[in-house]
Amino acid sequence: MHIFGKRQVVHCSVCGKELGRHKYRPSEEWGIEGMLCGLCHLEKTKEFTLEQKEVPDICAFCKKELADNQDRYKPRWQWEMESGTLLCKSCYQKKDADYNKKLNFCAICNCKLGMFHYHPKPAWQIDGNLCRKCWDRQNNKNNTNGER
Ligand SMILES: [Zn+2]
Ligand SMILES: [Zn+2]
Ligand SMILES: [Zn+2]
Known part of the structure; x- marks a missing residue:
């Protein structure tokens, strides 16, 4: 060699x-x-x-892969979801409806809230808004339970 x-x-x-x-x-x-x-x-x-x-975007709720742009929704900021979160169309619409319901109906008695709705106190751990009656009742209940 x-x-x-x-x-x-x-x-x-x-x-x-x-x-x-x-x-x-x-x-x-x-x-x-x-x-x-x-x-x-x-x-x-x-x-x-x-x-x-190849890392696909997935819906934050149903974990469906979001392949095309028609089916890719950013959550509203009011929903307080992580930034960068994406939803599919049906989950977005469902969440949107839930959110509107939460805004417009009393979280306890489900009556429709008009112009007047009341934010529950954080200590009550209630998600949503309350009507006047339920707010008062909740307030009294917590006071008599000795929340002081
Ligand atoms: Zn080679
Ligand atoms: Zn979904
Ligand atoms: Zn109510």
Whole structure:
């Protein structure tokens, strides 16, 4: 066997093909040492760009994958959901209806609230609004229970 000069033969780190003048440095995030042939470099590039795109957005309620833009809704800020949360159309509409119901109906007796509604005290741990009657009743109940 003859060795001519100091020519070092480099092989592609993926397929092992001997590399001539055309060799490609892998991107750092690929975690590959050494050099690649053109074909493997192209393949890896594709692989990694695809991977990054493939994390699907899912609905925060039903966990459905939100594939197309028609079915992707941002929750209203009033709903106090995490930023970046997305909902599918049906969950959005359901939540919207729930929220409106909560705003417009008494959380205890379910009567329709008009112009006047009352915010429950935080200590009552009631979600929604109350009518005057229920607010008073709740207030009295808590006072007689010795909440002092
Ligand atoms: Zn290769
Ligand atoms: Zn959903
Ligand atoms: Zn009520």
